[in-house]
Amino acid sequence: MKTPLRSALALPILLAHPAAAQQAAPLLHPMFQDHAVLQRDRPIPVWGDAPAGERVEVTLGSRKLLVRADKDGHWRADLPAMRAGGPYTLAVATRSGGSARAEDMMIGDVWLCSGQSNMEYPVSGVLGAAGEIGKAKDPELRLMTVEKKTSLNPERQFPAPVRWQPTTPETVRDFSAACYFMARDLRASQKVPMGLIDATWGGTAIDAWRPESALAKDPTAQADLALFRTYRADPALASKQFGERWMAWYRARSGDAAGAEPWQATAPGDWAALPSFDPWEKWGVAALAQYNGMLWYRTEVTLTPEQAAKGGASLALGPADDMDASFVNGVPVGVTYAWGVPRLYPLAPGTLKPGKNLIAVGVLDTWGEGGLTGTPEQRAIRFADGSSVPLAAPAGWQWRRAPAGVGDPPHAPWEAIAGFSGIYNAMVAPIGPYGLRGAAWYQGEANAGSPDGYAEKLGSMMGAWRGQFGKPELPFLIAQLSSWGPRVPRPVESGFAQIRDEQRRAVAADPHAALAVTIDLGDVVDIHPANKLDVGHRLARGAEALSYGGKASPSGPWPVEARYEGAVVRVRFTGADQGLVTYNAAQPFGFELCGPAPGSCRFAPATLSGSDVIVQAGTGAADRVRYCWGDSPICNLYDGTGLxxxxxxxxxR
Structure with a gap:
């Protein structure tokens, strides 16, 4: 999902071998540096790299441990647990004279905050930002931001440098607001140092955050996982195989016969001269001024026999907004969902031919400006020897619209934001077994278009991350999607509503998870509501309950079961601290009774009965009861504490 935070969310394409650009492995892993916070009250793993067999001495305060690097040059020391406090110096030395130090390290609680743009949303964008930034001065609240990167394999090192920093107005400005406000509450209640790790990326789907080990256990992921593994070994072959799937999808939606598709030289239809490589909303074509959908671009490039026979050829294009499917001589060469980033697709041997070669690009835009953009230098056939053949200027291109309503195409499993494991591999795996108190997760908007199975995906992700961090009971705080989108006068089906319920079900199945309900904190016209302060308060409340012995309900009123009692349905709740209350009406509203089929729901009157809600069934049968359903529903059932x-x-039942 493209978002209004677009300028801050430039997306790299997932390359075949991104690890090649990785920084050299240091003696002390970058998680351990000046101002870092280490997790209290549990053994402290410390690790790094040294020559195979090298003896490494690790010292933290009065704790000292001697270990040896393994055959791969990796070492790890598990220091005894320590109570909150500091500052400490961590020193590492090898027998051959290597050394590393990290100063001003604190022992306290460490929280990992992750997800898409609502977790990424910075303090500078919240309500009252100037005041919040001005008072952000806490030397014992330390911040680390992981840069947006992807990788095809789990990385031991971060592909880009990371840095721990104490909280100041300068360091907090671009930090995750929900994460910061949560930790600020916890600092006030727990009185211990806190370390926050911000690993977020707007617009990303959950599969990009799930490690391959979780995907391997998911029966629904096996076909795409096999394709992902093929891509890792042979990107051109995998792109061709996925392109054939994409082509079948397009034919089914467009009605084009085989051989008459837009990527074929004989494609029929009204092709017009391309005005420019600006977004199509700027072409001055009235039908495109507010157009969200698919356009096709095509051009020809002439190659000599020598050029066509060269090895290591690639198709280079400017950025495509949002998604492109690119073809050379009718052969699919790449599909990518990423905006603001140039495309570079390897071409399998035999794709190019002497003489004229047809380049066709289908571009799908779902929000805001769309199109194929960029500079002339970004559009070329490039060869491994460094030579290239430029593609035509705009006058040498043509365009035409795709049929209306083709919809959302299939996604390649190696895509940066909607593919498999790439973001986990580069942004979470390098954190290694670092000690955590817990994790906060705010994501789901990007999965609202296909919400089925999200609960299982979230559950598998939580389990896999717990395995990495060596803590099976690691608390997870799940921020439920807030309201966004039009309000409606009748029951509707809603992907956003289903994601909220999938999040609820994932938490209900996990004794070490809590749900921060945010349905009342949204904005019908902005997918990024600015009230992140209350999101932070609710995440902190969940953390208090899960991790610090807090007595308040972690998530507020929680539905347990719904049963027929004559002509009514009784819905039983738990977790309503100080009882159930309704706002702005004597009765709760927003309840629906439904049959088994989509579109069968009807609003139903309801009343409070202690810790239950009684829903009037009337004469119609009901298989399901829903509450507060829709993109932006109006709901008034709370507990006495305001949750x-x-x-x-x-x-x-």
């Missing part, structure tokens, strides 16, 4: 009841769907 809203979670949106939900339950079977009626």
């Amino acid at each position: 809203p009841a979670t949106p939900f769907e339950l079977p009626v």
Whole structure:
């Protein structure tokens, strides 16, 4: 999903071998540097790299340990648990004279905050930002931001440098607001140093954050996982195989016969001269001024026999906004969902031919400006020897619209934001077994178009991350999607609502997870609501309950079951501190009764009965009861502490 935070969310394409540009492995891993926070009250793993067999002495305060690097040149020391405090110096030395130090390290609690743009949303964008930034001065609240990168394999090192920094107005300005406000509450209640790791990326789907080990256990992921592994070994072959799937999808949606598709030289249709490589909203074509959909671009490039026979050829294009499917001589060469980033697709031997070669690019835009953009230098056939053949100027290109309603194409499993494991590999795997108190997760908007199975995906991700961090009971705080989008006068189906319920179900199945309900904190016209302060408060409340012995309900009113009692359905709740209350009406509203099929729901009157809600069934049968359903529903059921009841769907028994 493209978002209004677009300028801050430039997306790299997932390359075949991104690890080649990785920094050299240091003696002391970059997680351990000046101002870092180490997790209290549990053994402290410290690691790095040294020559195979090298003896490494690790000292933290009065703790000292001697270990040896393994045959791969990796070493790890597990220091005894320490209580909160500091500052300490961590020193590492080898027998051959190598050394590294990290100063001003604190022992406290470490939280990993991750997800897409609402977790990435910075303090500088919140309500009252100037005041919040001005008072952000806490030397014992330390911040680290992981740069947006992807990799085809789990990385031991970060592909880009990371840095721990104390909280100041300068360091907090671009840091995750929800994460910061959560930790600020916890600092006030726990009185210990806190370390926050911000590993976020707007617009990303959950599969990009799931490690391959989790995907391997998912029956629904096996075909794409096999294709992903093929891509790792042979990108051109995998792109061709996926392109054939994409082509079949397009034919089914467009009605084009084989041989008459836009990527064929004989493609029929009204092709017009391309005005420019600006977004199509700027071409002065009235039909494109507000157009969200697919356009086709095509051109020809002439190659000599020598050029066509060269090895290591690639198709280079400017950025495509949002998604492109690119073809050379009718052969699919690449599909990418990423905006603001030039494309570079390897071409399999035999794709190019002497003489004229047809380049065709289908570009899908789903929000804001769309099109194929960039500079002339970004559009060329490039060869491994460094030579290239430029593609034509705009006058040498043509365009035409795709049929209306083709919809959302299939996604390649190596895409940066919607593919498999790439973001996990580069942004979470390098954190290694670093000690954590817990993790906060705010994501799901990018999965709202295909919400089925999200609960299982989230559950598998939590389990896999817990395995990495060596803590099976690691607390997870899940920020539920807030409201966004049009309000409607009747029951509707909603991908956003289903994601909220999938998040609820994932938390219900996990004794070490809590849900921060945010349905009342949204904005119908902005997918990034600015009230992140209350999101932070609710995440902190969940953390208090899961990790610090807090007595308050972690998530507010929680539906347990729905049962028929004569002509009514009784919905039982737990977790309503100080009882259930309704705002702005004597009765709760937003309840629906539904049959088994989509579109069968009807609003139903309801009343409070202690810790239950009684829903009037009337004469119609009901298989399901829903509450607070829709993109931006209006709901008024809370508990006495001001926490809203979670949106939900339950079977009626």
